[in-house]
Amino acid sequence: MSTDARPTTTPIPTPTAPAPDILRCAYMELVVTDLAASRAFYVDLLGLIVTEEDENAIYLRTMEEFIHHNLVLRQGPVAAVAAFSYRVRTPEDVDRAEAWYQELGCRTERRTDGFVKGIGDSVRVEDPLGFPYEFFFEVEHVERLAWRYDLYGAGALVRLDHFNQVTPDVPRACRYMEDLGFRITEDISDSDGVEYAAWMRRKPTVHDTAMTGGNGPRMHHVAFATHEKHNIIYICDKMGALRMSDRIERGPGRHGVSNAFYLYILDPDGxxxxxxxxxxxxxxxxxxxxxxxxxDNQRRDWWGNPVVPSWYTEASLVLDLDGNAKPVVDREDPSEMDVTIGADGFSYTRAGDEGGSYHGEAAKGFKLGNQL
Amino acid sequence: MSTDARPTTTPIPTPTAPAPDILRCAYMELVVTDLAASRAFYVDLLGLIVTEEDENAIYLRTMEEFIHHNLVLRQGPVAAVAAFSYRVRTPEDVDRAEAWYQELGCRTERRTDGFVKGIGDSVRVEDPLGFPYEFFFEVEHVERLAWRYDLYGAGALVRLDHFNQVTPDVPRACRYMEDLGFRITEDISDSDGVEYAAWMRRKPTVHDTAMTGGNGPRMHHVAFATHEKHNIIYICDKMGALRMSDRIERGPGRHGVSNAFYLYILDPDGxxxxxxxxxxxxxxxxxxxxxxxxxDNQRRDWWGNPVVPSWYTEASLVLDLDGNAKPVVDREDPSEMDVTIGADGFSYTRAGDEGGSYHGEAAKGFKLGNQL
Amino acid sequence: MSTDARPTTTPIPTPTAPAPDILRCAYMELVVTDLAASRAFYVDLLGLIVTEEDENAIYLRTMEEFIHHNLVLRQGPVAAVAAFSYRVRTPEDVDRAEAWYQELGCRTERRTDGFVKGIGDSVRVEDPLGFPYEFFFEVEHVERLAWRYDLYGAGALVRLDHFNQVTPDVPRACRYMEDLGFRITEDISDSDGVEYAAWMRRKPTVHDTAMTGGNGPRMHHVAFATHEKHNIIYICDKMGALRMSDRIERGPGRHGVSNAFYLYILDPDGxxxxxxxxxxxxxxxxxxxxxxxxxDNQRRDWWGNPVVPSWYTEASLVLDLDGNAKPVVDREDPSEMDVTIGADGFSYTRAGDEGGSYHGEAAKGFKLGNQL
Amino acid sequence: MSTDARPTTTPIPTPTAPAPDILRCAYMELVVTDLAASRAFYVDLLGLIVTEEDENAIYLRTMEEFIHHNLVLRQGPVAAVAAFSYRVRTPEDVDRAEAWYQELGCRTERRTDGFVKGIGDSVRVEDPLGFPYEFFFEVEHVERLAWRYDLYGAGALVRLDHFNQVTPDVPRACRYMEDLGFRITEDISDSDGVEYAAWMRRKPTVHDTAMTGGNGPRMHHVAFATHEKHNIIYICDKMGALRMSDRIERGPGRHGVSNAFYLYILDPDGxxxxxxxxxxxxxxxxxxxxxxxxxDNQRRDWWGNPVVPSWYTEASLVLDLDGNAKPVVDREDPSEMDVTIGADGFSYTRAGDEGGSYHGEAAKGFKLGNQL
Structure with missing residues (x-):
């Protein structure tokens, strides 16, 4: 098989068993410490649709979804991610996933009735990177609300788009994910061959998940799509009106990577x-x-706006199959924050721009304005 | 006359002569040091329409304008503003402006053929705050290109919206501007009665000009309007594509003051x-x-995104009627930057929010993320 | 005074008394036959804000308004317009309005406590064209909700923009309105000097009201503004979702006249x-x-989409000061519908386009496609 | 294999050979009678990017495309479609396509150097429905211009989205396309089992092509995607400015089927x-x-706006492999236009709505306004 991954000296073995045929990222199970506060965030603020809920969990979906949910909020003692869940093409692909991870020596758990409501036969695994991955085919169908404009708010979320995971060794993660059938679409590296992040997909968008170099395993973010840019701006405006602007962490902006328009916000658990x-x-x-x-100072924000340090350093814990938080292992390679911001790092707006520039700015054209 | 200005201990006398009836801010004359570079910025990047040009000057207008120009770029040795020009309701209002400023003891200069192409009988004054103000009625009509969608770019500028001036003593400036017929629409102050900025209008928008407290007289910015928010986002995207993102100074964002969607960019002269x-x-x-x-951390950006220090400190010189740069006088009152950012300042997201908050954040909820 | 009105052979005399200084169209009082159905339309569908309501009337305003209301819905036996109401600059302008209309011999009624809640000293008149006009200055201030994005729906209405009136003799109406202080901004006429419609303003937009040639006095429409075009599209989408698409009468589209983006919908009373x-x-x-x-086939719709006949023929009755419907007088001049659509009329896409065209279409390029 | 196709009494046999693995609709080859006029339409008006051109042909692509072209305009004597071209997953899938159609007895032609510039080894077939289909894998890569915002116009086309074909027997076409690996996503039918149109996809959007019931084989349309709705509105505005509004055939509007926002325009050849x-x-x-x-009157336009008759009746000829126009066979089933518009047809806004309605409209709520 061809590879687009960077070379790795610490490869995870490629199983001989066939990989499951993964369709797409389907839902995330999030443990939250205050279910009512999280409901206010995801339902009242963001307008996700409640498929069903009880005192311990809320099942949410986007406007265009027809499967039971894209997000499960479950009350628990420690904020963390319980599952990154992917839908596979057939029931047999759940068997394939189970066998594939068992060949890798990973812990797996199969539940024919599913781990959460709405989902049938599933396997959960602790993957070689330490993440709780789930694979399922069987799922309860619900009404696709795409035409129900009476239910759309001005910032309507229409699809689950992707996950983003923090892991110390990006090339190692990439080769493993390629074995699992993912394709790399974009990455960030340097001239020394250090890889800082990579994006990979099953469905034909830029990603179903990304591997961000850092202390891990942790969950960097979960992403939902809107139809247009003004929908995202509205979410900011609404957070301002609710005096929640301190929960806007970064953006809105245009990504270099993916070319998408983006916003990062923080839920009550961070x-x-x-x-x-x-x-x-x-x-x-x-x-x-x-x-x-x-x-390249436009890689993370096409407009050169600074990435806030918390965006590089903060992320959510992930759980093992017993529900305990996985220990976090430090990244050994250089960190993207260190090599690009502040005393040790540098960035440029124009490659090769040194000792003066078109605009009469200092060499390298790094936009320092947003920093004290 | 009723006043909305804050009390001032250093008032400029109110003339007994009637004030001119000002319609709106009409154009700015900018001195630029590299006319070709400025043309690339205002015409190629921003898409302003060239009404006419010669080797020394370029006359530009917006898509919905029917007067000769909204911006004059004039080649000169020092980057500065030569005129903030207002249109008045009748030819006689030019006489009134002249008399009004003469009663104030200001230097005035009347030219029946105008100071620039396209404009007829005009008076220019060095106003009591040190700014070069112009008043005119006679103007050459040109085609209003509002319906010429074949000429619209994706970031089309459709109107001149306002000026913004830096002056040390905002209450003093406000009382003078009220005497001139302006109405205050919004302001920023503190509980000690210090005023940091005020917005004032003739046409019924939030402003034709604003007074920003700081070392002055200087020109803070000139503003053009688009139809929609995506037009502004496109300008950012285009600046990224042209590798000019380091000329995006602040934004895009939503203002608290004015409730408008905004972007600040810097031309080749700054x-x-x-x-x-x-x-x-x-x-x-x-x-x-x-x-x-x-x-209030949402006053300048409704989403709480930080104001970059350069936005507070940098501004353009203005010229006297001989074309010499006016000396800059320091502001004596506290600076908005000092009282809101960094060690000596503070801001809050939620008024009264102390010692903990809804989101479990630190007291006062100031978003420090964007600073190193 | 200069005039932009077409010549009229049936002028209304110009009063010697000074005209009131009108600021803007401020609100319309609508009589509706089923208040609950109208509330569903204006509040649930369109999202207007209820300032107050009782069993007989509902007072509604837009997101950016600070006066008590922009629309009054009042339960009554016959669907009609009870008042086109304008705000004037000072309390004395109400006196001026009263005197001005009395000089014209019009019936007037003054109520120092106002005709509706939230409005103080007002005068209502039966104007020379038969319309119930109101003028007031005193008004209760309410919260301007411009920053309350938590209350904005995806199709939020932010301002009352204008009225539109149907009257048989447009040039006569125009001269009268110019005497009242309005300025003409656009009109539609033919080479024989027949005038079909004219737009006129006090605030500096294309109109506060328009005079549409037809059987009158009747009310053609009342218009509310959104911020962006997608807000209007959303209203259509929502009407589709609610299976109310048969209440979309015309559009959305781009007007030739005014250059605005538009949609016409019908409330439960039509x-x-x-x-x-x-x-x-x-x-x-x-x-x-x-x-x-x-x-010109692009005058009413810049994209050449056909105007539905009902848009030309249907309009709402207006009431006299006793609450009785004013009799409708037929237009004697040619109707716009007759001269542009169907067997007796013609339209062109390109002026002078005859006997073939760039696109190989029939002469005159009229787009007949939408008609059976 | 499961099927979502309606029953057909005239099935095309299912080949025993495996079907090619089709990725997506990739490009259309259009024969045009005036290449310069077509260039003005597709390049100057619509802003498609010229990959290369000579005196006989122009190769065009969208902003996000990385293969050589999405549209070929070729000068010829009769306006028609020379190829509906699909990209397949591997070089071997071209072999599979060839074998698959040969087993069906279809005429095929293989060219290892491709039929047009930029494309390598390809097979063209006259498919069982009479359409010229092409399959290829080898293609020249060109710059993906997604980040080149300096090249984006306000109405930028970013992707080829789908084809639409006219064929007399929709259920027969659907079964054949399912055999070829397509999946049906939506359709239009009646309670008698008559099928009027069906949409089918390979890439995970609503369609790569659709089968529209009518006299065929003909090409109904080729569709390009924009990012946002305002981009489509801009294209209309620009056509108005260029006095080409008579080339806007239908829309803009919201589809019921697909839920997409749409516009139909006509090129110089129709x-x-x-x-x-x-x-x-x-x-x-x-x-x-x-x-x-x-x-259902909202199936074609969610807002109930009428479908113009030309949209039902007009379509482009298609060519056989010798370049001769295929004869057009009449549809025998009822036509959608006949059963929905005018004297013989009916439509409803609300299912079951008879003898009066919520809005006081006539039974069935069909919006007749746009018809004379």
Whole structure:
């Protein structure tokens, strides 16, 4: 199989068993410490649709979804992620997932009635990177509300778009994910061969998940899509009106990577949610991989607006199959924050721009304005 | 006459002569040091329409304008503002402006053929705050291109919206501007009675000009309007594509003051240009003045995103009627930057929010993320 | 005084008394036959804000309004308009309005406590064209909800924009309205000098009201503004979701006249409501009047989409000061519908386009497609 | 294999050979009679990017495309479609396509150097419905211009979205397309089992092509996607400014089927082009098929705006592999136009709505306004 992953010296073995045929990221199960506060955030603020709920859990979906949910909020003692869940093409692909991870020596757990409401036969695994992954096919169908404009708010979320995971060794993660059938679409690296992040997909968008280099395993964010950019701006406006602007962490802005318009906000537990719109089709097997220089100051924000440090450093814990938080392992490679911001790092607006520029700015054109 | 200005201990006398009836801010004359570079910025990047040009000057207008120009770029040795120009209701209002300023002891210069192309009988004055103000009625009509969608770019500028001036003593400036017939619509102050900025209008929008407290007289920015928010986002996207993102100084964002969507960018000389859309009607005489607390972290950006220091400190020189730069006088009152950012300042997201908050954040909820 | 009105052979005398200084169209009082059904339309569907209500009347305002209301719905036996109400600059302008109409011999009624809640000293008149006009200054201030994005729906109405009146003799109406202080901004006529419609303003937009040639006095529509075009599209989408698409009468589309984006919908009584956004500034005294040829097929819809006949023929009755419906007088001049649609009329896409065209279409390029 | 197609009494046999693995609709080859006029339409008006051109042909692509072209304009004597071209997953899938159609007895032609520039090894077939289909894998990569906002116009086309074909027997076409690997996503039928149209996809959008019941084989339209709805509105505005509004055939509007926002315009030869945005994800194998009643007046336009008759009756000829126009065979089933518009047809806004309605309208609520 061809690979677009960077070389790794610590590869996870490729199973001989066939990988499951994964359709798409389908839902995340989030443990939250105050279910009412989280309901206010995801339902009242963001307008996700409640498929069903009880005193311990709320099942939420987007406007265009026809499966039972895209997000489960479950009351628990420690804020964390209980599952990154993918839908597979057939019931047999659940068997394949189970066998594939068992060959890797991973702990797996199969439940024919599912781990959460609305989902049938599923397998959960502790994957080689330490993440709780789930695979299922059987799911309860619910009404696709795409035409129910009477239910749309001005910032309506229409699809689950992707997950984003923090892991110390990005090339290692990429090779494993390629074995699992994912394709890399974009990445960030430097001229020394250090890889800082990579995006990978099953459905033909820029990603179903991304691997962000850092201390992990942790969950960086979960992303929902809107139809248009003004929907995202409205969410900001509404958060201002509710005097929740301190929960807007970064953005809105235009990503370099993915070319999408984005916003990052923080839920009551600090789980990061991205609102995202308008990336591009990636479904051809020879889809060109877009490779960004870590020092390109437009890679993370096309307009050069600074990435706040918390965005690099903060992330959510993930749980093992017993519900305990996985220990976090430090990244050994250089951190993207260190090599791009502040005393040790540098960035440029124009490659090769040194000792003066078109605009009479200092060499390298790094926009320092937003920092004290 | 009723006043909405804060008390001032250093008032400029109110003339006995009647004030001119000012319609609106009409154009700015900018001195630029590299006319070709400025043309690339205002015509190629921003898409302003060239009404006419020669080797020394370019006359530009917006898509919905029917007078000769909204901006004059004139080649000169020092980047500065040569005129803030207002249109008055009748030819006689030019006489009134001249008499009004002469009663104040200001230097005035009358040219029946105008100071620039396209404009007829005009008076220019060095106003009591040190700004070069112009008043005219006679003007050459040109085609209003509002219906010429074949000429619209994706970020089309449709109107000149306002000026913004930096002056040390805001209450003094406000009383003078009220005497000139302006109405205050919004301001920023603190509980000690210090005023940091005020917005004032003739046409029924939030402003034709604003007075920003700081070392002055200087020009803070000139603002053009788009129809919709996506037009402003496109300008950012285009600046990214042209690798000019380091000329995006602040934004895009939603203002608290004015409720408009905004972007600040810098031209090749560092003249600041705002792109602005969707404030509200203010034309009733009892239009409520909106007064913001300087510590309200949503006053300048409704989403709480930080104001970059350069936005507070940098501004353009202005010229006297001989074309020499006016000396800059320091502000004596506290600066908005000092009282809101960093070690000496504070801001809050929720008034009265102390020692803990809804979101479990630190007291006062100031969003520090964007600072190193 | 200069005039932009077409010549009239049946002028209404110009009073010697000074005209009141009118600020803007402020509210319409609508009589509706089923208050609950109307509430569902204006509040549940369109999202207007209820300032107050009782069993007989509902007072509604837009998001950016600070006066008590922009629309009064009053239960009554016959669907009609009880008042077109304008705000004037000072309390004395109410006196001026009363005197001005009395000099014209019109019936007037003064109520120092107002005709409806929230409004103080007012005068209502039966104007020379037969319309119930009201003028007031005193009004209760309410919260301007411009910043309350938590209350905005996806199709939020932010301002009352204008009225539109049907009257048989447009030039006569125009001269009278000019005497009252209005300025004409655009009109539709033909080469024989017949005038079909004219737009006129006090605030510096394209209109506060328009005179549409037809059997009258009747009310053609009342218009509310949104911020952006997608807000209008959303209203259509929501009406589709509610299976109310048969209440979408015309549009959405782009007007030729005014250059605004528009939609016409019908309330439960058949009162026509326009949703409107993005016309242009008209506040200069020499603002160019835009004159459209009635045969220009882009005058009413810039995209050449057909005007439905009901839009030409249907309109709401208006009441006299006793609450009785005013008799409707037929228009004697040609009707716009007759001269542009069907067997007797013609329209062109390109002026002078005859006997073939660039696109190989029939002469005159009239788009007949939408008609059986 | 499961089927979502309606029963057919005239099935095309299912080949025993495996079907090719089709990725997506990739490009259309259009024969035009005036290449310069077509260039003005597709390049100057619509802003498609010229990959290359010579005196006989122009190769065009969208902003987000990385393969050589999405549209070929070729000068020829008769306006027609020379190829509906699909990209397949591997080079071997071209072999599979060839074998699959040969087993069906279809004429095929293989060219290892491709039929047009930029494309390598390809097979063209005259398919069982009479359409010229092409399959290829090898293609020249070109720059994906997604980030080149300096090249985006206000109405930028970012992707080829789908084809639409006219064929007399829709159920027969559906079964054949299912054999070829397509999945049905939506259809229009009546209670008698007559099928009027069906949408089918390979990539996970609502369609790569649709089968519209009518006299065929003919090409109904080719569709390009924009990012947002305002991009489509801009195209209308620009056509108005260029006095080409008579080339706007239908829309803009919201489809019921697909839930997308749409516009239909006509090129200089009458080839119909759709501009389309914002349908939904369909990639799951159990994606619910949406079935519309032909009498539902919101199926074609969610706002109930009428479908112009030309949209039902007009379509482009298609060519056989010798370049001769295929004869057109009449549809025998009832036509959608006949059963829904005019004397013989009926439509409803609300199912079951008879003898009066919520709005006091006539039975069935059909919006007749737009018809004379």
């Amino acid at each position: 789980h990061r949610v991205e609102i995202y719109t308008q990336d591009y089709y990636t479904g051809d097997p020879d889809n060109p991989v877009v490779r960004w220089d870590v020092h | 003249h600041r240009v705002e792109i602005y859309t969707q404030d509200y009607y203010t034309g009733d005489p009892d239009n409520p003045v909106v007064r913001w607390d300087v510590h | 009162h026509r409501v326009e949703i409107y956004t993005q016309d242009y500034y008209t506040g200069d005294p020499d603002n160019p009047v835009v004159r459209w040829d009635v045969h | 080839h119909r082009v759709e501009i389309y945005t914002q349908d939904y994800y369909t990639g799951d194998p159990d994606n619910p098929v949406v079935r519309w009643d032909v009498h």
